């Protein structure tokens with residue numbers, strides 16, 4: 001029996017999962033690590049702690065399952081995206097804390113680039129917006145602030161990587177400095193049409209080429225693990241950013257197939273095929289993955305900043321209930337929202353509004369409003385935001401969405417899933433294995449080493465747990481969406 005060890009390095013925890021050839025989870029280990037908030041808007045990680053926890057859970061996972069390293073067919077890596085690490089190639093030590101994707105310290109630099117009129121050329125090449133979310137301005141910030149760093153980077157003494165690259169470097173004992181196309185496409189430095197680093201972009205963002213990793217296909221050769229880590233070498237054969245990996249793990253192989261992850265935030269990705277079409281509706285275009293030498297597959301992406309986090313807020317901030325699951329019964333105890341709308345714009349609004357100054361609001365309150373109505377409005381607010389992104393995706397792709405595949409903690413909520421199906425007018429499908437991120441990396445690795453023959457075989461491993469069919473009339477849906485849009489209109493630009 002052969003297994004795939006999948007390393008899932010997320011924003012708040014490092015996880016390792018072992019999958020067998022039937023794509024079943026054999027063991028899972030997880031460790032949280034520290035978040036640093038040195039000042040408002042800044043979020044940092046200790047890259048060495050990321051590596052330590054990742055290695056620890058990988059070893060613990062093998063121990064727990066009683067699987068020997070020689071039984072591993074390959075290792076897959078998937079990761080929080082955009083987070084930026086720079087280290088010394090000789091010592092392997094980071095020159096500064098990692099700047100996390102949520103960190104807004106480079107917002108001003110981004111605004112300056114937009115003012116210089118560079119948005120169009122950057123969007124045309126990268127599919128992204130000029131925003132501090134992505135890696136490029138984080139790299140320049142580190143090079144300009146850490147004494148001597150820029151000079152050392154130009155001499156080739158320093159290495160940059162997103163978290164995948166950092167893990168691969170450490171897994172291979174410093175032998176491989178590489179990233180995959182999906183992670184490269186999140187840096188603002190990669191031309192997504194050619195999947196190469198682009199000189200004009202490097203110049204715009206002031207990043208020296210000598211610091212960059214090699215870009216490789218997501219399913220392919222990333223070297224082997226150093227012998228001292230697991231007792232023998234194992235090929236690293238699949239690498240992808242976590243949202244792209246989840247899309248692969250959901251077997252969204254056909255254009256028009258979309259997935260939504262309902263975690264802290266919501267990440268919607270739709271397969272748009274082998275051409276990097278840009279969005280006309282304020283979404284971003286990103287590389288999904290590439291298999292060996294095949295053309296890459298692209299995805300349209302919309303991020304909703306607050307999804308499951310609104311449930312956490314009701315639980316911890318307002319003490320509505322003790323555990324997140326309880327929201328379903330509370331919200332289900334009333335037949336509808338009673339006219340209440342909750343726009344969870346706690347940190348502004350993401351796609352498709354991109355309004356950093358929007359703030360949360362609750363509207364439609366009457367003397368008859370109860371906690372149950374508010375709980376229901378909170379769940380509905382998650383679905384409304386996702387429906388707006390889906391609508392933008394549908395209009396961009398000019399193809400009707402066939403179904404929405406879901407995963408993430410809040411996808412366990414049946415009321416929410418039914419409401420999402422009702423609003424979107426398409427079936428919402430929850431798979432049997434909801435560990436789709438780790439599974440996607442495992443699939444990419446397994447394909448490269450021949451554990452699975454092709455994507456058809458993978459599709460046959462993906463199984464449905466439950467389908468939520470839309471059951472709402474068009475009139476009712478239109479009227480709800482209309483009210484939601486009015487509520488969003490009032491939340492926008494509040495912080496100005």
Ligand SMILES: Nc1ncnc2c1ncn2[C@@H]1O[C@H](COP(=O)(O)OP(=O)(O)O)[C@@H](O)[C@H]1O
Nearest residue numbers: 263264308309311312324325408409410412413
């Ligand atoms: N039954 C539920 N109904 C609604 N939200 C839930 C439920 N269970 C968990 N959540 C929410 O899902 C989120 C956790 O999901 P998870 O996929 O683990 O997120 P992340 O990977 O972003 O940490 C939390 O924000 C939590 O409030």
Ligand SMILES: O=P(O)(O)OC[C@H](O)CO
Nearest residue numbers: 010011080081101242243
């Ligand atoms: O680690 P997650 O699941 O919060 O995902 C983070 C995303 O990759 C950020 O773009």
